[in-house]
Amino acid sequence: MIDNYLISVVIPVYNVEKYLERCIDSVINQTYKKLEIILIDDGSEDSSGKICDIYSKKDSRIHTYHIKNGGPAKARNYGIEKSRGDYITFVDSDDWIENIMYEKLLKLALEHRTKITGCATMTDFENGTSRNTFSERTSGIIDGKTCNLDILYQTKNAWGAMYNKLYKRELFEKVRFPDVMNLEDYVVSTQLYNKVDRIYFCNLPMYHYNFRQGSLSKSSFSIKKLQMLETAESIQEYFEELYSGRGTTKELIRGTNSFLFKIYTDVFWEMFRCKPENWKKMIKERRKKSITILR
Numbered sequence: 001m002i003d004n005y006l007i008s009v010v011i012p013v014y015n016v017e018k019y020l021e022r023c024i025d026s027v028i029n030q031t032y033k034k035l036e037i038i039l040i041d042d043g044s045e046d047s048s049g050k051i052c053d054i055y056s057k058k059d060s061r062i063h064t065y066h067i068k069n070g071g072p073a074k075a076r077n078y079g080i081e082k083s084r085g086d087y088i089t090f091v092d093s094d095d096w097i098e099n100i101m102y103e104k105l106l107k108l109a110l111e112h113r114t115k116i117t118g119c120a121t122m123t124d125f126e127n128g129t130s131r132n133t134f135s136e137r138t139s140g141i142i143d144g145k146t147c148n149l150d151i152l153y154q155t156k157n158a159w160g161a162m163y164n165k166l167y168k169r170e171l172f173e174k175v176r177f178p179d180v181m182n183l184e185d186y187v188v189s190t191q192l193y194n195k196v197d198r199i200y201f202c203n204l205p206m207y208h209y210n211f212r213q214g215s216l217s218k219s220s221f222s223i224k225k226l227q228m229l230e231t232a233e234s235i236q237e238y239f240e241e242l243y244s245g246r247g248t249t250k251e252l253i254r255g256t257n258s259f260l261f262k263i264y265t266d267v268f269w270e271m272f273r274c275k276p277e278n279w280k281k282m283i284k285e286r287r288k289k290s291i292t293i294l295r
Helices: 021-026 048-058 071-083 101-112 144-153 185-194 223-246 251-274 276-285 287-294
Strands: 007-015 035-042 060-066 087-090 116-124 130-132 140-142 167-168 199-209
Touching: 007 021, 007 071, 007 101, 021 035, 021 071, 021 144, 035 048, 035 167, 060 071, 071 087, 087 101, 101 116, 101 167, 101 199, 116 223, 140 144, 144 185
Parallel strands: 007 035, 007 087, 035 060, 116 199
Antiparallel strands: 087 167, 116 130, 116 167, 140 199
16 A cells, blocks of 8 residues: 555755745645654744744644754754654755655655656746756656766756655665755765666656745855865765776766866856955865866
8 A cells, every 4th residue: 555655754944934834835735645744943043943833733744853053964864863754755945846746756666666766846936937957858767877977967867956856765774964065965866876776757847946046155155165076076986986896987987077077167166256366276276186087
């Protein structure tokens, strides 16, 4: 029976009072009812924490935890630790999902016997327009290596986000989110894709990603963004170590170098734009690594 499976929905919450009710409502109104909804209030400074408490009192499936602010990675990890479900999934608290999403994904997971099952994403823009992020990808089975190469090459089919998928709980054994801005999803996705041979993709867009222009700072250069370089290098080293004993393919080498080069380019350009006085120093410090990836 499909309703024998408990799905844990992990939702990190931070200063999203404007969007939070829409997000939670979209989860509690799912056609699949056997859910464990975990709200992690990550030290919100607005009314988000109170909204979470109100929902916890209204629905016994909802569990709210208030923690000291530590970022989305820490909040997600906390949610994983608290979860009890057969499957785990994630929702960003300013996004929302179609009411059939979990029923549909669970049926597909059981039908195709896949440990990772996901769907297309509809990106909703502030001007009222929307775009299906995966409009050209057809439904079907994908292998883990292909998913990882799509991430590394940043193709139009790159499926690095965590939020539009249903995961078997066992996949998160010894896997947690690193505390690095923007790339934590990629770090975890590449590890999970390596654990499975078959992934099912459904081209029906059931997850709505709320694209907010002001959600990330675009005018300042932070230490977190510098740390993206370290994380990108860690991803490269992970793949090199992973395939070292079985022969690293040229395709994989090109993919990891392409991924790292893109991150280097983005971060270097932002430093040049925001902190030109430090640009030459950073180039000198990273010169050896930069030359390596350009070979």
